[in-house]
């Protein structure tokens with residue numbers, strides 16, 4: 001192989017899936033080759049930036065790219081929503097990190113994605129399908145206009161249950177309602193895989209616990225290095241402490257201490273708030289100073 | 303090395319030449335280096351203190367066997383370039399080692415002068431030479447004739463850097479893969495600027511680039527590609543693994559996962575590598591409580607405490623279950639931490655981190671210890687004093703109680719590991735996979751910069767033998783081992799003034 005140039009990772013495509021969710025396809029042929037479902041990357045958008053973990057939502061070995069789907073929630077992700085355009089580069093991109101999701105044994109699975117978890121559940125759903133399983137996708141969004149990738153999921157799943165909070169598309173209710181329906185219809189489900197906000201994953205684990213269905217969740221604690229060196233990503237699994245970046249991010253949902261995870265995710269809340277406010281203020285000032293240029297996030301179709 | 307006039311312990315300068323330091327009160331407010339370098343005069347005076355002993359105990363005290371009296375003599379002759387050449391025979395990073403070696407247990411600990419007076423300040427002299435080399439751009443770049451061999455190095459800490467340097471000098475095409483976005487290992491992310499400025503590391507990395515070493519950052523070996531792939535698909539003729547000891551230990555006491563409890567590695571990485579001290583001008587935050595308790599008394603603990611002070615903590619307390627004499631940190635670091643106002647609770651062990659009811663820390667519960675019988679490490683084992691539990695207030699707790707082997711390479715390569723999960727090697731640093739060598743903290747567990755560097759160099763030597771590039775007999779003297787054997791293939795030393 002030619003040693004890939006492991007810097008200046010070019011953004012080759014971008015798509016805005018909803019006002020707060022955008023997709024970046026980044027060139028990294030070696031990573032496209034190595035990536036497996038369930039793994040993630042750490043991104044630094046610029047030299048002063050934070051290292052943030054993002055799940056590999058898709059990879060294309062032929063094109064030599066990996067796809068990230070990002071929800072703009074705070075300073076870093078909102079800044080990326082503004083600054084990451086096609087032809088631009090990321091300062092740092094390292095991965096694939098984490099232990100790949102074990103795919104293969106289960107015959108009938110439910111893949112649950114909620115909000116920002118919809119994109120990362122996709123490679124798992126596809127992986128299970130390719131391994132010959134019967135795949136039921138349960139996807140949750142707040143409302144109809146936030147729905148994305150429905151077609152992509154339909155193409156690789158045997159059934160799809162769409163859930164919206166307000167009932168504007170699919171069934172009205174949370175993904176747990178979707179899980180309930182799936183279990184009702186299929187008493188022989190082997191495994192449930194759920195990715196989304198911790199509170200959602202907790203709900204999913206509770207929904208399957210009475211049925212004793214193996215439930216795998218992908219945890220998203222705050223990370224720094226992603227190589228097992230800092231311990232910032234530690235999570236409680238049963239009586240054990242695990243580092244999500246090297247021991248996970250997938251764990252048995254019935255053993256995860258979700259309350260601990262949610263508390264720990266609030267660790268830097270006030271600094272995150274301050275950074276976001278400061279950045280928004282800067283954006284406002286810049287916009288005011290330079291009114292004629294109103295940069296709308298560039299869009300590009302794949 | 304002919305000593306002209308006979309020196310005796312009575313004729314040499316009796317006082318160790320002081321190195322100027324930033325005042326404690328001022329330095330806790332900045333990240334600038336604490337200890338200033340010797341100036342020419344100070345270095346000259348200190349060099350006079352070396353007795354040029356015939357049996358040179360100091361050389362044996364140095365893990366890489368630097369010819370200490372010879373380089374000190376060159377300083378005395380005012381020939382700094384010659385002094386550098388002597389050090390460079392064995393030590394790749396004099397400006398680093400002069401700053402961070404635990405000299406008191408190594409070279410200076412056995413210095414003859416130290417039997418009567420304070421030992422010769424070998425480390426400071428070495429740093430003086432190293433800094434001059436960087437300033438003047440001295441490097442002993444050999445004429446390198448490419449030999450067509452490709453070697454891949456995993457990890458850019460001192461072990462990887464040293465191994466890379468030797469192999470590049472031997473004519474191999476060397477690529478260093480580093481998971482972080484910047485090279486340097488612990489030197490970069492762990493040891494703070496006030497002890498080892500980034501500029502020193504940058505200069506050393508640049509020197510490696512000048513001899514053709516390529517650095518590929520953002521590369522997590524094991525996951526992006528495996529060790530076996532490096533050897534079988536990527537065309538590397540040999541591989542060296544120097545991934546260091548990561549995976550910080552947690553205490554396993556109640557309150558471990560409270561917000562406000564973090565590992566020293568996380569604190570230091572946020573501050574040093576991610577520059578959180580400049581937040582919000584950089585994006586990585588490191589908010590700190592007002593009163594910090596740091597558990598442990600090694601170098602990592604001292605660095606964590608002193609970083610906390612510089613980040614504005616009002617009070618920093620060290621909790622250590624043994625006594626001051628057993629503290630594994632360099633003596634100078636303990637001393638500096640004391641000067642800067644760290645409060646030490648020696649012979650004290652943590653029992654629990656106390657919850658503030660909102661997921662944060664309100665204090666610590668500790669128990670007093672006393673020293674009992676010596677344990678297997680020869681140190682007296684601390685045992686709790688019954689009924690001596692006490693609480694104190696703090697809102698941040700930093701664990702600096704050691705690390706375990708990083709699991710990634712073990713998870714992804716069929717390498718033999720030892721009982722504790724470190725990579726098993728033979729005396730030649732060869733792992734259980736042919737052509738794959740390992741050294742540094744990932745083999746020994748957390749150790750020192752100079753030991754990691756020495757391991758990297760010895761492994762380079764084994765790799766050269768494996769590749770058929772001028773093997774040398776084992777069991778040679780340290781000088782021959784680390785020096786530049788005249789007959790070694792592809793290694794012609796030229797001077798670039």
Ligand SMILES: Cc1cc2nc3c(=O)[nH]c(=O)nc-3n(C[C@H](O)[C@H](O)[C@H](O)COP(=O)(O)OP(=O)(O)OC[C@H]3O[C@@H](n4cnc5c(N)ncnc54)[C@H](O)[C@@H]3O)c2cc1C
Pocket residue numbers: 040050051052053054055056069070071072073074075076077078116119120219220221222223224249265266269272273276
């Ligand atoms: C394994 C893993 C996979 C992830 N995959 C995705 C994904 O595919 N798409 C996506 O949009 N998001 C993903 N996330 C979450 C994403 O990393 C955070 O949303 C992002 O770091 C927020 O940064 P910010 O500065 O924009 O927001 P901030 O305002 O800094 O934080 C918003 C919230 O994100 C969390 N967070 C902050 N910093 C970090 C950090 N360094 N590491 C982890 N979490 C942090 C905190 O809980 C915080 O409350 C993943 C997280 C993990 C651990």
Ligand SMILES: Cc1cc2nc3c(=O)[nH]c(=O)nc-3n(C[C@H](O)[C@H](O)[C@H](O)COP(=O)(O)OP(=O)(O)OC[C@H]3O[C@@H](n4cnc5c(N)ncnc54)[C@H](O)[C@@H]3O)c2cc1C
Pocket residue numbers: 227402403404456457458459460461462479480481482485486487488489492493521522523524544545546547570601602603605632708710711741742743744748749750751752754
């Ligand atoms: C805070 C602190 C202070 C210290 N102070 C001193 C001191 O004063 N004096 C002293 O002598 N020693 C000190 N030490 C110890 C010393 O720094 C280490 O012993 C030494 O750095 C070990 O070198 P190494 O090359 O084995 O590993 P490291 O320096 O740990 O470097 C390993 C590198 O490999 C990278 N890596 C890991 N896994 C992978 C992977 N899978 N793929 C690619 N890259 C990978 C890591 O990111 C890292 O950059 C200190 C250590 C710490 C943590």
Ligand code: SF4
Pocket residue numbers: 363364365366367368370393399400403404405408409410424425428752
């Ligand atoms: S490398 Fe370290 S031990 Fe060796 S002489 Fe220098 S300071 Fe002393």
Ligand code: SF4
Pocket residue numbers: 351352353354355358359360361370371412413414415422424
């Ligand atoms: S032991 Fe001390 S006095 Fe003797 S040669 Fe070494 S540095 Fe000089």
Ligand code: FES
Pocket residue numbers: 222223224225226227228229230231232233234243244245246
């Ligand atoms: S992110 Fe640092 S150990 Fe997992």
